[in-house]
Amino acid sequence: MAEQFERLADLLELEGAESFRLIAYRRAAQRMRESAGSIAELALAGRAKEISGIGKTIEEKIVQIVESGTIEALAVREARIPPDVALFMRLPGLGPKSAARLWRELGITTLDELRAAATEERLRALQGFGAKTEARILEALADTAAAEPVRPLLGQGLPAVLAVVAALREHPGVDLVSEAGSVRRRRETFRDLDVIATAADPAALTEHFTRLAWVEAVAAHGPTKATVVSNDGLRFDLRVVPPESYGNLLQHFTGSKEHNVALREAAVRVGLSVSEYGVLRVESGELFRTRSEEALYDHLGYQFVPPELRENAGELEAARRGELPALVEVGDLRGDLHSHSTWSADGKSTLEEMALAAQARGYSYLAVTDHSHYLREERLDAQTAEIDRLNERLAPFRLVKGIEVNIRADGSLDVSDEDLAGREWVLASLHTAFDRSPTERILGAMENPHVDCIGHPTARKLNRRRGADVDLDRIFAKALETGTYLELNSQPDRLDLRDTHARAAGEAGVLLAVSSDAHRTEALAYAEIGVSQARRAWLTRGQVLNTRTWPQLRKLTKRDS
């Protein structure tokens, strides 16, 4: 549905429709993408209008999609506008106006024709088009691979950007430094890594930045701004800004764009104009600048909005009312409920190493959930004995005897109920056949009286495969009915349930286990990324299962209730 509305907006834009209609369609599409529940069902019940950004017209169009598969207005435009013309807009430097003129005034309808026209220098016949534009178009068309670049993972970018922030803080004369942009909001992937800073001598700091040891290439370098590429291919942007408006700038460069637009729209209504330089009271001309983001939100009449929530997904309304949730923090975790050891073929650290590392993180327990395949018969008993020995030595720290079982293609589990009954924590996960009734298989596993939690529920792998097409509403309902928990798996390429889904789970009343799925000691730290996604999901400490001690948590499982 979201795709159809985005396509409709693109085509209307080519026709020169009023920009606010396009914004409305695109906003509605974004809402659809964010929603974990069924907007189609809401629309059929006449209740999609309750979602901010969806009104009567868009609700009707959603119903059209449900009933006929497509939006009438979209079908009309698709018949009228050659499909490639919408692709012209995606070329760098070309927007809707230029794309429409290439088609209307030069009769160009395909990317091949565009390439030919640019090569033959025919584009410069159009007012406003010159040699540089032709060259840029040809470059973009030649570079088709770069059209959809892979977005690197937060798990790779976050440590990198925090290291850069730390390195810049070491520089003499530097005042404040922070990561900004999507990485500060802890979005699961990013395009580039933004850092902003204040310094007595901005030019010296940007110079220092471009000369850091790991910098492979300097893409841009001015007195207050520089872009570099690291030796592992990540793009870093540094901006040095004046200290008196550091708070305004940090807020601006943290985004999201949608959050900032909504913030500014609301400000306009009360006579304020917000930009990265300050908050202008239009009537008096008075400019509010601040070093502190907290002061900025306060000045605008909001509770401080944690960066993870700044997606224009209801956070401004809640902050206006003072009703933002107290988000879960890394320090709230008492243990980890998904980990592996050398008992699994892919585990790299021994049980003892894992236990000591978990203890060093301040945990009071660690569930070891080695793969069921490696815990058959006598190996299961042998591991149990080893865990018992370790627990005697490490008490009060506790290794919890867990297991990660496979949900087979036919829905059965690959471990007998009898063996499961002997484990203290049972995780059931999909690892294969993601297109074979994934919802039914998960629901079946939840019915099992020994299964405590569903691991990485959609089984997606970022940049590799989409998640299985699971009906989350039914899974949430079954979780509540059976007392089964769901995981927020913190592996950088999983983050599953993802932020928007985890939020829906939380709203449904389901508790989530934020787990590292660590296969070696260092990977226990992945829980930090997982917590950042839990925060993006608006979750409080109480909504995260493993903020509890093991005895507290145990009382909440189905086998003890």
Place this chain on the structure above:
DNA sequence: GCCGTTTTCGGCCCGACTGTTTTCAGTCG
């Protein structure tokens, strides 16, 4: 097309950069 801490009608974020221009439109973030 949506929406209301003025409004059910009349607004709708803000600034920088680029390429093409002699004052700006389009694009980008």
